[in-house]
Amino acid sequence: MPRPGLYGSIVEAIGHTPLVELKSFSPRPDVHIFAKLEGHNPTGSVKDRIARSMIEAAEAAGELKPGMTILEPTSGNTGIALAMIGQVKGYPVRVVIPENVTEERTRLLQIFGAEMVYSPPDKGTNGSIAVAREMAAADPACYMPYQYANEANPRAHYESTAPEILDALPEVDVFVAGLGTGGTLMGTGRRLREHNPSVKIVAAEPYQGELVAGLRSLDDGFVPPVLNVEELDGKIMVTVEDSFTATQELARREGIFAGVSCGAVLHAAKRYGRRMERGNIVILLADGGWKYLSSELWTRGYEPSAEKKFWW
Amino acid sequence: MPVEVHVPPLLQKVTNGVKTLRASGSTVNQVLSDLNRQFPGFTSEISDDSGQLHRFVNLYVNDEDVRFLQRMETPVKDGDVVSILPAMAGG
Numbered sequence: 001m002p003r004p005g006l007y008g009s010i011v012e013a014i015g016h017t018p019l020v021e022l023k024s025f026s027p028r029p030d031v032h033i034f035a036k037l038e039g040h041n042p043t044g045s046v047k048d049r050i051a052r053s054m055i056e057a058a059e060a061a062g063e064l065k066p067g068m069t070i071l072e073p074t075s076g077n078t079g080i081a082l083a084m085i086g087q088v089k090g091y092p093v094r095v096v097i098p099e100n101v102t103e104e105r106t107r108l109l110q111i112f113g114a115e116m117v118y119s120p121p122d123k124g125t126n127g128s129i130a131v132a133r134e135m136a137a138a139d140p141a142c143y144m145p146y147q148y149a150n151e152a153n154p155r156a157h158y159e160s161t162a163p164e165i166l167d168a169l170p171e172v173d174v175f176v177a178g179l180g181t182g183g184t185l186m187g188t189g190r191r192l193r194e195h196n197p198s199v200k201i202v203a204a205e206p207y208q209g210e211l212v213a214g215l216r217s218l219d220d221g222f223v224p225p226v227l228n229v230e231e232l233d234g235k236i237m238v239t240v241e242d243s244f245t246a247t248q249e250l251a252r253r254e255g256i257f258a259g260v261s262c263g264a265v266l267h268a269a270k271r272y273g274r275r276m277e278r279g280n281i282v283i284l285l286a287d288g289g290w291k292y293l294s295s296e297l298w299t300r301g302y303e304p305s306a307e308k309k310f311w312w
Numbered sequence: 313m314p315v316e317v318h319v320p321p322l323l324q325k326v327t328n329g330v331k332t333l334r335a336s337g338s339t340v341n342q343v344l345s346d347l348n349r350q351f352p353g354f355t356s357e358i359s360d361d362s363g364q365l366h367r368f369v370n371l372y373v374n375d376e377d378v379r380f381l382q383r384m385e386t387p388v389k390d391g392d393v394v395s396i397l398p399a400m401a402g403g
Contacts, residue, residue: 047403078403125401147403180402205370205377208400217322218358221368221398235377237370237395261402 011088014041014048015160019168019282024253025270030278033269034169036161039258039288043077043084043108046161046286050183051081053156054145055089064143069094071142073132075125075180076105077287078147083112094142096132098124104291124208125180126222147181148224157187165192165282172199173279176269178261178286179203179235182227188284189231200233204268206261207239236271238264244302246270251289251298259287260297315343315388318395323358326351335394340371341384343394358396368399 007013017040022033038046058064069092070082079095086093093114097105100121109116117135119127129148136144147153161184165172172192177184182203189201223229240260247263250256262285269283289298295306317333327333328351335350337343348355358369365371371378372395378386388394 075402125403129401148401178402183403206400206402207395208397218366218368218398220322221366222401223367223399224401229379232380234380235370237372237375237377237397239375 009088010042011052011085014052017041019165022254027270027273031273031276033281033283036165036282036284038284038286043080044288044290045077045081046184047077047081049156049160050147050153051078051085053152054150055085057152058143058145068141068143071132071136071144073128076101079114080108080112083109083114087112096128098128102291103294123220126220129222148226153181153183153226154187157184158191162188162191166195169280171280172196172282174200174202174272174281176202176204176265176281177284178265179205181224184284186226186228186231201231202234202268202272203232204265205235205237206264207237236268238267240306241302242267244297248298257289258285259289260292261286314390315392315394317347320397322398323396326353326357338387340373340378340386340388343388370397370399
């Protein structure tokens with residue numbers, strides 16, 4: 001048996017993140033909010049979990065072999081996680097990302113040696129998906145994990161995120177996480193529901209109205225195959241301004257330096273919590289604040305120009 | 313009763329470029345019917361062939377997805393905000 005706290009590689013050190021009560025955000029005395037701090041993962045986001053799970057599943061299935069390149073559409077975090085694991089395991093990584101992600105994301109991708117292909121800024125991640133699918137179809141030397149339809153994505157949360165939560169806190173009444181691929185909500189939600197059939201699974205969704213002005217037709221819309229909307233109990237849209245405000249509050253009231261989507265998740269949890277008399281709400285904070293420093297959100301706060309950047 | 317409706321860029325071709333509209337009705341369905349009177353073709357833009365809300369369209373009342381409220385029968389009142397957005401991915 002390896003010693004606790006000793007890991008054979010950084011990839012093995014993924015997960016095991018803290019669950020921390022946010023006492024100052026408790027909406028009433030018997031309603032408690034606990035945050036799963038996924039920024040504590042090796043590359044600073046929850047996506048380390050799914051990147052490891054998808055790569056190891058593909059290796060086991062013989063779909064990913066030495067010499068192949070990993071190709072993935074991403075708004076950043078999944079690409080950074082794949083690139084890090086690619087370095088450790090020896091796979092080149094190519095990511096397709098919207099041109100308007102924060103500079104820190106492109107820098108981190110460079111640090112981990114990823115090749116970047118930009119997709120049109122006004123089509124969001126939907127645009128990256130379209131470009132990556134074309135590239136993958138044309139190049140058999142590429143393996144595309146495709147987080148949006150890969151069962152190893154929700155499975156990572158079913159097998160690691162949710163058991164960690166339940167180990168720390170067996171009574172979970174509400175779980176709130178951001179909606180990107182749906183993997184976190186589906187995988188964690190299924191495990192939590194097996195444990196407590198009446199748990200409510202709530203999605204926080206970013207408002208991307210200004211950002212995706214390039215979407216001219218509903219044919220450009222996208223619902224990830226991983227996401228089964230029927231398994232959710234609620235979906236709350238959060239504006240960029242509310243996300244910024246809550247992200248600032250996390251730092252100022254609880255000392256938690258988290259990413260912008262984390263503010264959205266907290267905002268949705270507070271809103272949902274107002275309807276509760278008692279119970280425990282677990283929120284998943286997907287990343288740390290480091291990748292958003294250039295936004296000046298902690299110093300200058302929200303400005304309308306923030307609507308043009310990709311935060312999710 | 314008047315509600316405010318926010319429409320995404322992809323619908324602004326039928327609203328003559330206007331982003332924020334006023335409409336009346338006591339349910340989401342009635343609001344959409346009113347919009348269709350004001351802007352013929354509005355509802356067909358967000359519906360599928362069977363007349364249901366297109367699966368790539370999300371409709372919100374005060375930022376909550378109506379799929380988790382009472383869908384098209386979700387009640388609205390004076391001052392509520394209805395938002396229409398295309399389904400988007402992240403990650």
